[in-house]
Amino acid sequence: MFNLDQFIESCKGKPASAVKELLAEAMRDPAGVKQALETVAQGKDIAGAKVGDMVYFRSPTLTILKAAVPPKFKTPPHNHNMWAVIGVCDGQENNTFYRRSGKTLEKAGGKDLKTGDTVVLGEDAVHAIENPSDRPMLAIHVYGGDFLDTSNRSVWNPFTFEEHPYDFKLIMDYARQIMAQ
Template sequence: MSSIADDEIQALIVEAKTCVERDGANRGSLADVLTLIERAAALPGRWGPDRYPDPDTGERQARYLIATDPDDSFTLYLNVMRPGNRIPPHNHTTWACIAAVEGAEHNTLYERTDGHTGAGPATLHATGEVDVRPGRGIALLADDIHSVEIRGEKPIRHLHFYGKALETLTERLMFDLDAGEAQPMKMAVATKK
């Protein structure tokens, strides 16, 4: 890892923080943040398996902590996920910007239609789809709901930039479409530092 690349990543993170701190977390400011994270994802040679190995045999995902503020805000991860990995509909309870280094992540976006916000009976309506791939990311607000499916034949590498570290988010919900229920989301993958 070169110090020039590290300096560039830190500069992009500082610029992203400035956008959110100045304008708040809204669709406009997160679009600007996403552009910065897409630039970080495009840094050549920075995110490869020599530094961030594919998931171990038998594992579907590896998540690497790249940077976080001392108060666990503004946290950048690299997710490496194998094909076939599926994450059911969920929210984040913080904003998120996701940019592809390589590979595609199929996202289905949902709206909660039952009028509730917490765990318990829940109904969702699909509102759209986004394939996150190099040059096309996604920005999500805290209450946005999406599911993820990794298609294709090779692992993907994507940067995920959050307003708060995933490890601190205790109110996240995962939605079971068949059961019509929302339940607390547990961390399924330990973050590697």
């Protein structure tokens, strides 16, 4: 049975490749991970995080959180400026990847994640995500830095690919615009 406290301890000081191995092992039982996340989530929100995110651990070099993405939700392209390891506990998360091209972005493939899948995003990754299903998507996210410190991060206009400083309100505005299409 997945133990969240043990998982947090074993992620400390590890590179993305080692965290990916730990998470892939845990995700052999995605329902067990989901259950552990939801049990702990009932009493704990150390960072006042937004949009269904519950932060279990936060330090300058490691953040571990639960991400809940509503049905049909889409984000604009954005970056994290730190590596990320993602494991889908329940549902589907489609990723579109981008690369910088001058002052704009070009598409660089994608990856559709389903229950039990894990993926590593490199430090310079730019991605947009979408939950295509009519059920919420629940994932565990591990970041190699302080995810809640959003300085030095960017969000891109999903229509023009113009880059802007990260702004949560702007992300939600763009999300509404893409979903209204």
